[in-house]
Amino acid sequence: MEHTPAPYAPRSVYGYALYIGSNMLFVLFMIWAVIPDQILYSLGLTYWPSKYWAVAIPIWALTALAIFAFIIYPAINLSMTPDINDIATITDKHSCSKKETIPGGISPVFDIPITEVCRKLYLTKESNNK
Structure with a gap:
């Protein structure tokens, strides 16, 4: 049989059984938690x-x-x-470098170099101007 996430008959039966079973266990848990022990004992249910x-x-x-x-x-x-100095952090085979664009045009999507990211995030404005 093909592996697919689509519903098929056995999966729907298992899902329904799991749904009914979990609801029954929840109801049983709530009955046990809420009903006083004396009522349970009077019904003959002594081992809880x-x-x-x-x-x-x-x-x-x-x-x-x-x-x-x-x-x-x-x-x-x-x-x-990966660590900041790991090569996998810097570039990989799917990296897109910055390309020249027409002034006033929409710039293409590209990967920002890690040095530029660190410069913007961690250096003060005085350090950025140098």
Whole structure:
């Protein structure tokens, strides 16, 4: 079978089953978290985890998500970024150098050299004029 992101019958069945299953688990979680233990015991449901976990699991999940989003993911991106003196930062086979244009015309798209970027970003105005 061809690999495609387009919907087809088995994928739609799995998606529907996942949708129904996740909704059922959420409803079960909410019933367990909200209904007092005495009512659950009167229904014959005696083995339930502590209500502590109804609060702790979402807090732990959100804390893990926040740590990943604000610490781990940026750290991975920074570790994959090449150094400023790496040749891959300066140019590659797809680089477009600046071409001469007609005065008053629209300038073409080109890559700004790293030296010019650093000069504009990090040097003071007195240093730029030299």
